[in-house]
Amino acid sequence: MQKKKDGKRPKRSELKSMIQDVFYNNPKKTYNYKQLAALLNVEKKSGRQMVEVLLFELMESGFLSEVSAGRFKLLSRGMQLVGKVDMTASGAAYIVPEDGGEDVFVAQANLNTALHGDVVKILQFARKRRRQMEGEVIEIIKRKRELFVGTLEVSQNFAFLVADSRVINKDIFIPKDKLKGAVNGQKAVAKIVEWPAKSKNPVGEIVDILGDAGQNNTEMHAILAEFNLPYTYPDEVVAAAEKIPDEIPAEEIARRRDFRGVTTFTIDPADAKDFDDALSIQKVGEDLWEVGVHIADVTHYVQPDSIIEEEAYERATSVYLVDRVVPMLPERLSNFLCSLRPNEDKLCFSVVLTLTGQGELKDSWVGRTVIHSDRRYSYEEAQEVLESGEGDLAEELLLMNAMAKALREKRFKRGAISFERIEVKFNLDDAGNPLGVIFKESKDANKLIEEFMLLANKRVAELIGQNELEKNKKAAAKTFIYRIHDEPDPDKYETFSNFVRRFGLEATPQGKERLSQALNRLLKSVQGKAEQNIIETLAVRTMAKAIYSTHNIGHYGLAFPFYSHFTSPIRRYPDMMVHRLLQRYLDGGKSADSDEYEEKCDHSSEMEQRAADAERASTKYKQVEFLKAHEGEVFEGVISGVSQWGLYVELVENKCEGMIPMRELDDDFYQFDEDNYCLIGRRSRRRFQLGDALNIQVVRANLEKRQLDFRLAGEAGDDWMKSGSE
Secondary structure, three states: OOOOOOOOOHHHHHHHHHHHHHHHHHOOEEEEEHHHHHHOOOOOHHHHHHHHHHHHHHHOOOEEEEEEEEEEEOOOOOOOOEEEEEOOOOOEEEEEEEEOOOOOEEEEEHHOOOOOOEEEEEEEEOOOOOOOOOOEEEEEEOOOOEEEEEEHHHHHHEEEEOOOOOOOOOOOOEHHOOOOOOOEEEEEEEEEOOOOOOOOEEEEEEEEEEEEOOOHHHHHHHHHHHHHOOOOOOOOHHHHHHHOOOOHHHHHHHHOOOOOOOEEEEOOOOOOOOEEEEEEEEEEEEEEEEEEEEEEEEEHHHHOOOOOHHHHHHHHEEOOOOOEEEEEOOHHHHHHHHHOOOEEEEEEEEEEEOOOOOOOOEEEEEEEEEEEOOOOHHHHHHHHHHHOOOOOEEEEEHHHHHHHHHHHHHHHHOOOOOOOOOOOOOOOOOOOOOOEEEEEEHHHHHHHHHHHHHHHHHHHHHHHHOOOOOOOOOOOOOOOOEEEEOOOHHHHHHHHHHHHHOOOOOOOOOOOOHHHHHHHHHHHOOOOOOOOOHHHHHHHOOOOOEEEEEOOEOOOOOEEOOOOOOOOOOEHHHHHHHHHHHHHHHHHOOOOOHHHHHHHHHHHHHHHHHHHHHHHHHHHHHHHHHHHHOOOOOEEEEEEEEEEOEEEEOOOOOEEEEEEHHHOOOHHHHHHEEEOEEEEEOOOOOOOEOOOOOEEEEEEEEEEOOEEEEEEEOOOHHHHHHHHHO
């Protein structure tokens, strides 16, 4: 195979790029894999096979067309294409084409008011040899957002809204008569009303005033607005929810399987109010138990095409910020009507599992039920019962815990991946100020609930995915909502494997190991070690993101061929869709329209990502706020990220993360080695490697930018650090 200047064979990604260059430079020619291999001096059989594989990948991505068997040509998209704007920190952007081809670079001057996330039409320029394809935006087809949050700068004659540069890199001009009473320094939400072609700045108007910068409520609302998430509930939706009666008609109970006489309980966080799952257990034979996984029947109360339904779909998920929950459903539904509160009759959609004491599934039933919870546990209370063996329902909890452990063991044997990262929470005062950091670890009580929820989700997905309701099991499965998770990207995993070897660890499969088993072995081996958090973080980054889809490919991380989300309809819209489709098929209904539901899946996946981004932003804000009082102090940290801009460092004591900018590393000129996750000094050859222990000084905690700036304060364990911290 052709070698690079350093003598090494090109990587898979480099070979792919070389193949693309051949086609770009010869757009009218056709090639088969043998011709390409000869052109690129790929001599070994394995290399030629890789060329053939890459040709078919490039065809599937829309880059090539197969003009005859085994012969390929550059797929001409014409001079124009449609794609999504991916803005860079510099203000330029890449356009990610809808047809899956190569990204197109657009300079800031050629964006023509396009912003991050917008869907645009671009004109491609003639390609220069061995250069990135470039173009110019000629039409904005769809704006990603209309509203922008920022801080107001008001002068005597005009005002500007200064928004986050990652969202819009121009300040929004606000005429004085469009301020809506907002004053200088306040956080506000603006809407762009026009952007004249030759104008540097868009013109907008204030649509909402969030409050004074620095106040907890203001900042949390600003984060929600930044990610285009709602921070208030429409009055008309709340009013519609208030009209829903709380009494359950006798005829509705008569239509359901009655579990009110069966031992039932809930286990949730101590501060939870929306209890959307409960468990019941009763003995039905010798070493045979019936475990009910009872889920709030939200779709009984929320009707299709209703105003509550429309609001739930738009939100798609509850949002969990560091200090609050922004619910998907109005409080009357989420905390009262649907919440499975103790000592109240409640309507549920249930998966009833017949299990042995060792967690072996013998039978199952799915349908609508009515329950009456006997006991509400917090996780801490349930854990105390499991550890002491004493307390309310101790016998039932201990039995179900044994079942859960057996289920968990079987799951890992099948190849499920064990990510058990420590959850970081802030202890807040009444005003939302961070007083300290709390580390929450998943214990048996958490895992008990997790295993039965996983089993219920899996069972529901199998029921439809395997055509178990149909006489003809070989017929095409009906449209359903699956939670899917793809296999790790091989190139990413190879890079990860090379990195962990620096710690004397091995992530590649050994002998007959599957990749998932090798990863579990690795994760188990780093438990309690200094590098645990870094390796777990990197392992997560090698994984694909789980999403919703009507096209099932299974769930790699859980090792389930069929998996769905059924168990949290109070806080997730996909679960509401699953409930509706499941009942439709239980009633013998026809398959739903897959295109319609795939669009809903895409929306739900996008909103889930936004909610996760907002949660991280709120946590970051509290980290900065917490360390504001510790500016100038020295902490022990671990390098958690490396980039061309500097080093990210996570503090051991509180898991807060900040950056040592490259300018602070002034003892040498450091170069970024992307493949090896490190910075290397050109003169000294000193390395700053991912996972290295450092001592840092907190230089600045910038609340406005949610940014922590650190500087190096000596190596961990150095005498200098000890004297500097006394």
